[in-house]
Amino acid sequence: MALEQLLDRLKMEHLQAxxxxxxxxxxKQDLNYREFLEQALLQEWGGRHQKGLESRLKQARLPWIKTLEQFDFSFQPSIDHKIVRELAGLGFVERSENVVLLGPPGVGKTHLAVALAVKAAEAGHRVLFMTLDRL
Known part of the structure; x- marks a missing residue:
């Protein structure tokens, strides 16, 4: 059986590409068999992980993609950096707890919610963005 057929049957599309x-x-790098296999499987895993992330982000129905690194804490100094870092650790997801962000319009609640959703999706969790009105 040809290598391409094996990769196809094993559904290793990222490695095949x-x-x-x-x-x-x-x-060129004179890799031994073990190192080559590691690189090949890492390529496949990376492609699958990226495809899964893209799928989770699409299903999340986020209004846009924002990260915590993009959040301007100097714009909103009343937000506690320590609490945001703790939330970014996603412990609340593991404990099945809710996070509610309250405040007046324009203070960054949606940005933080989206950023936490992106962080959770990157960690392999399924997320869904929904406004309070829609809920």
Whole structure:
């Protein structure tokens, strides 16, 4: 059975797409079999992880993609950095707890909610964004 058929049957589409460049890289770097296999499987895992993340973000129905790194804490000094860092650790997800962000319009609640949703999606969790009105 040909290598391409095996990769197809094993559903390793990401490895299949980059196999030639991986082989060339392995040859140039003089990788042993174990190192090459590690690189090949890492390529497949990375592609699957990225595809899963994109799927989770699409299903989340986020109004936009924002990260915590993009949040301007100097714009809203009343927000406690320590609490945001703790929330970014996603412990509340593991404990099945809710997080409610309250405040007047324009203070960054939606940005923080979206950023936490992105962080959770990156960690492999399914998320759904919904405004209070829609809920």
């Amino acid at each position: 980059s196999l030639d460049s991986l082989c060339e890289h392995a040859s």
